[in-house]
Amino acid sequence: MSQSPVVQSPVARSPVLQSFIAGEWLGNQAGQALASPVNGETIYHTHAETIDFARSLEFARTKGRASLMAMDFQSRASCLRDLGKHLLEYKESLYAISLLTGATRNDSWVDIEGGAGTLFAYASVGRRELPSGNLIHEDDAFPLGRDGQFFGSHILVPRQGVAVHINAFNFPIWGMLEKFAANFLAGMPCIVKPATSTSYLTEACVRLMHESGLLPEGSLQLIIGRTGDLLDRLDGQDVVTFTGSASTAAKLKVTPNIINNSIPFNAEADSLNCAILAPDVSVDSPEFELFIKEVAREMTVKAGQKCTAIRRVLIPENQVQAVSERLTARLAKMSIGDPHLDTVRMGALASFEQKADVLAQLEQLLKSSQLVCGHDEGFELLGKGSEKGAFIQPTLLLSNDPDADGGAHDIEAFGPISTLMPYKNIDHAIALAARGKGSLVTTLVTQDPEIARKVVPALAAWHGRVHILNEASSKESTGHGSPLPMLKHGGPGRAGGGEELGGIRGVKHYMQRAAIQGSPTMLSAVTGEYVRGGETYESDVHPFRRYFEDLRIGESLLTHRRTVTETDIVNFGCLSGDHFYMHFDDIAARDSQFEQRIAHGYFVLSAAAGLFVSPGEGPVLANYGLDTLRFITPVPIGDTIRARLTCKRKIDQGKLSPKGEPQGVVVWDVQVTNQHEELVASYDILTLVKKQFD
Incomplete structure (x- = not known):
C-alpha cells in the first residue's frame, strides 16, 4: 500500500486543529493547548474561532440530506466499504499520530483497524440485509379485514434531521466510526464531536475521509472544541448519541431542548463491568489461566481506559491467594512507558487531567480495599522524558467487604485499576455482579454448562453482553472488552440504557418507524x-x-x-x-x-x-x-x-x-x-x- 501524502506525521500538519463545518475547514487561531501524555510537551492547539452551529445544522439538513438521499442503502453500503479500504491504505499515518495519545500499536490497532473493520461490517450488513431504495418494509403485511383488501404493516424511513455524536477520548477513531457507519447507512448526516484531549487523531481520520472524495457532501462534519449552542438548536427529527461518563450523560440528557422536543438520546456510559471465576474452575485448569490473562489484558490494554474494562474481579473465597499471586506476577511483567518503543506494552493515560481523576478515584477505593500490587510512584518507566508523562502502574486491590455499600460497586477509576471481590457461592457472585447497577459486559469463566445455564440469564438482566469463556472458545474468542459490529453494544442502568451496533439494529436507530394501512x-x-x-x-x-x-x-x-x-x-x-x-x-x-x-x-x-x-x-x-x-x-x-x-x-x-x-x-x-x-x-x-x- 502507498503511504498518505496528507497525514504522514504530526510535524507535517498544522499545530492548530481545525473543525470541518459546512464543507469547509475552520480554524487558524490557536486556542487550548493539548499536551502529549507521553512527555508533557505541547503537540497541538484547538482553534479559537467560534463555530456557527445554525449554519452547520442547515448545511447538514439541506446539502447533507440531499446528497445521502440521492443514494440508496446499497450504494451507501458500497461507499462504506470503499471508505474502509481507503483508511486501511493510509493507516500508518494514523498509527503515527495515535502514539501521541499514549496508546501502543496494539492499542491503536483496536482503534484504527477496528474502526475500518466496523465500516466493512456495516457495508456487509447493508449489502446483505437492506433493499434498494431508502425505505425498509419491516415485516410482511397482514390482513386487517375479512375480504383481504385492508392490510397493515410497518415501514422504516430515514429521519430528516442530523445525528450528533459526542464521543469519548479513549477511541478517537473507532468511537466515531462505530456510530457513523450506522447513521450513514441509514441515510442520516452527522456532526461528530470528539473529546478534545485526543481530537487530533479524529481530525486526521476525518481529513483522510474527506480527501478521499468518497464522502457525500454534508454527510459528515467535525467539531474541535466545545459544542456551544448546538444541542439547543436541535429538533425532533435529530438524534443525539453520547459516549462517556454516566454523570455527563445524565446532565446532557436533561438539556431542556432535548426533553421538550423528545429528541432521541442514546447514552453509552462507563460501567463497573465484572469478570466471574466460577467455583468449578480449579487452579490447575486451563480456564484458570484464561481468567488471569483476560483480567490482566483488560487492566492494561489502552491503560485500562475502556468502557468495557474489567473493574470488579469476582472470585471464590478459597481462590483469593491463588488469583492474587498469579495476577500480581503477570502484571509485574508489564513494561510501561513511551509507546514509540517496541518494548513497551502499556502506554500512558490520555491526558494529565485523566491521570489526576484516576488517582483521586483510586484514593476513594483504598478506603474500602487493600492494595495487592501497584500504586507505586517508583515504578520503572521506559523512554526519554516519560517521567513527565501521564503514566499509572497497573494496580490491583482486594475489597475488604464485597457486601458493603460503595467501594468498587460505585466508584470507577477509568484506568489500569481492578478490585478483587471474593464470593461465597455462585448465587452470591450473581448478587455481587448486579451491585454494579447495570454494566456493558461481564465475563463468566466456567467449564460447566449447567453453571452457565443458571448464571447467564441472571447476568443478562444487568448486562448488555455476557461473554462465556472456556478452553473450547478461547482460541476464537474476541475477548471480554471487544464490542463487535454484529452484536449490541450498550447496557442497562448505570451503563446508560442505550444500544449501539447490533448489525441492522444500529441502522434502525436512525430511522423512523411508521405503521401503514391500506389496500394491498x-x-x-x-x-x-x-x-x-x-x-x-x-x-x-x-x-x-x-x-x-x-x-x-x-x-x-x-x-x-x-x-x-x-x-x-x-x-x-x-x-x-x-x-x-x-x-x-x-x-x-x-x-x-x-x-x-x-x-x-x-x-x-x-x-x-x-x-x-x-x-x-x-x-x-x-x-x-x-x-x-x-x-x-x-x-x-x-x-x-x-x-x-x-x-x-x-x-x-x-x-x-x-x-x-x-x-x-x-x-x-x-x-x-x-x-x-x-x-x-x-x-x-x-x-x-x-x-x-x-
Missing part, C-alpha cells in the same frame, strides 16, 4: 414490494425470461395444475430416502390428525418448481435459497395443486457474476394452492437475475 395494491406501491392480494401483472412472456431491469414488482405467473398420485409419493420417497410413516403407512396415517396419507412437503415444493420454472436458458442465473417457508394445508393423494409465482422484491447490489455479468437479486413470492383454493405452501424464492446493462 397501495401498500405494494409504498413499500416497493408485492403484497398478497394486490394488483398483479400477467403476460405471455414468462417472468423467468425477463432481465432484471424489465421485471416489474407484481409481475406474476399462474401455472397449470397437477394432481398428486400415489406414484408421486412412492417415487419421491425412494429418491429422497424419506419413508416417514405419514407418507407410507396407511393404518398409522388414518390414526393421525390428518386421517389419511399425505404427500411429502418437499415433494410439494419440487412439484411447484416443476410447474413454474421455465427450463430453457435465460436471464435467471441461479436460485440460492428459500425464505419464510411454511407448509399450511396437507396434500393427500388425489389433491390437485397449482402455483402462483410473483415478483415480490428487486435488490440491485451492483454485483457481477463470476463471468463478469451484471446481476441483481429478485425475490419471488410463491403460493401453492389446492383445488379448493386453499393455501398449501407459502415461501419466497431468491434468485440471481442477469441485467441487460451494467
